[in-house]
Amino acid sequence: MTTKDDIEEVLSTYDVDRISIAVLASHSALQILHGAKKEGMPTILIATPERKAFYENFSHLIDKTITVGSWRDICRYDIVERLQGVNAIMVPHGSMVEYVGPECLLNMRLPFFGSRRIMEVEASSKKKMELLRSGGIPTPKELSLNEDFEDLVIVKLPGAKGGRGYFVAKGRKEVQERLSGKKEVIIQEFLTGTRAYYHYFYSHVFKRLEILGMDIRYESNADSLGRLPMKGIEPTFTVVGNIPLVLRESLLPKVMEYGSRFVDATKGVEEDGIAGPFCLESIVKEDLSIVVFEFSGRIVAGTNIYTNGSPYSWLYWDEPMSMGRRIAREIVLARERGELGEILR
Ligand code: AMP
Numbered sequence: 001m002t003t004k005d006d007i008e009e010v011l012s013t014y015d016v017d018r019i020s021i022a023v024l025a026s027h028s029a030l031q032i033l034h035g036a037k038k039e040g041m042p043t044i045l046i047a048t049p050e051r052k053a054f055y056e057n058f059s060h061l062i063d064k065t066i067t068v069g070s071w072r073d074i075c076r077y078d079i080v081e082r083l084q085g086v087n088a089i090m091v092p093h094g095s096m097v098e099y100v101g102p103e104c105l106l107n108m109r110l111p112f113f114g115s116r117r118i119m120e121v122e123a124s125s126k127k128k129m130e131l132l133r134s135g136g137i138p139t140p141k142e143l144s145l146n147e148d149f150e151d152l153v154i155v156k157l158p159g160a161k162g163g164r165g166y167f168v169a170k171g172r173k174e175v176q177e178r179l180s181g182k183k184e185v186i187i188q189e190f191l192t193g194t195r196a197y198y199h200y201f202y203s204h205v206f207k208r209l210e211i212l213g214m215d216i217r218y219e220s221n222a223d224s225l226g227r228l229p230m231k232g233i234e235p236t237f238t239v240v241g242n243i244p245l246v247l248r249e250s251l252l253p254k255v256m257e258y259g260s261r262f263v264d265a266t267k268g269v270e271e272d273g274i275a276g277p278f279c280l281e282s283i284v285k286e287d288l289s290i291v292v293f294e295f296s297g298r299i300v301a302g303t304n305i306y307t308n309g310s311p312y313s314w315l316y317w318d319e320p321m322s323m324g325r326r327i328a329r330e331i332v333l334a335r336e337r338g339e340l341g342e343i344l345r
């Protein structure tokens with residue numbers, strides 16, 4: 001497992017003036033590369049052969065491409081060594097959590113701007129909900145097949161990702177029938193209300209939490225069912241895209257409070273807690289209470305809406321500030337202050 005001391009050791013071999021940002025060719029890579037360039041940083045794209053051709057359309061954002069046979073190759077010693085050789089800081093995103101897996105994330109001897117231990121928690125549905133609850137953040141009621149219930153629930157099967165492999169059912173009997181013996185599931189109260197996904201950035205340089213944007217995920221086919229007679233059609237929740245959102249301003253203090261609670265909770269997982277981007281995924285209920293059903297401990301793809309900044313990022317920065325650019329800005333500022341060791345994990 002890579003420790004803070006390991007990262008310090010790798011950093012001590014780096015030419016700090018020539019630090020580069022490395023990213024896998026997927027998820028929010030274009031925005032991260034664009035942001036790095038805006039802040040004058042060299043960029044490294046790690047691509048599989050199938051992805052390479054598409055990303056070449058954006059060659060003005062990429063200083064160097066490292067081609068790997070498969071995503072997991074990034075954990076290979078020779079690839080890590082090449083990345084160290086160009087003073088790379090890895091910016092992990094959702095595809096990295098999904099395709100590379102927690103073991104490689106935890107062991108890779110490369111500085112990350114991102115919290116690997118929190119991403120490990122993210123990879124486990126149960127640990128994820130425990131972390132939210134430990135921070136005192138309201139979460140959906142969880143139900144168990146050991147007791148009878150009549151509630152409308154969403155059932156999340158192990159390994160289900162991005163809403164695929166979930167189903168909605170009413171009452172224990174229906175859940176049992178549809179699970180046909182599978183046990184390791186999360187059964188959550190199905191929350192009705194409006195979805196809202198908040199994009200936060202915790203800055204160790206400024207010791208402050210920023211709300212940089214928010215979105216609603218557009219999910220197939222749940223988001224089109226309103227146009228159809230429902231009978232016999234199951235809602236599914238595969239994310240297809242993202243829609244911008246601004247919230248009633250009176251809800252922002254609560255959004256900020258839950259974000260701060262999350263930052264505090266992460267101090268129990270990783271020394272000094274989370275650094276940089278994360279997202280709380282919520283339902284705003286009819287009574288305007290907010291219930292968080294999920295988090296992402298890294299940049300989310302919903303930030304791709306705001307390559308030129310969001311209505312919120314302007315309030316802090318008064319210049320176009322995407323999440324990708326904010327990441328690069330934090331690295332540049334920490335470098336100027338000699339604080340890289342404090343923001344890298
Ligand atoms: P997740 O994989 O937890 O992000 O969930 C995927 C999608 O399922 C979400 O974006 C929501 O649309 C829906 N969803 C997840 N949990 C709940 C819940 N407890 N109540 C209502 N909808 C949910």
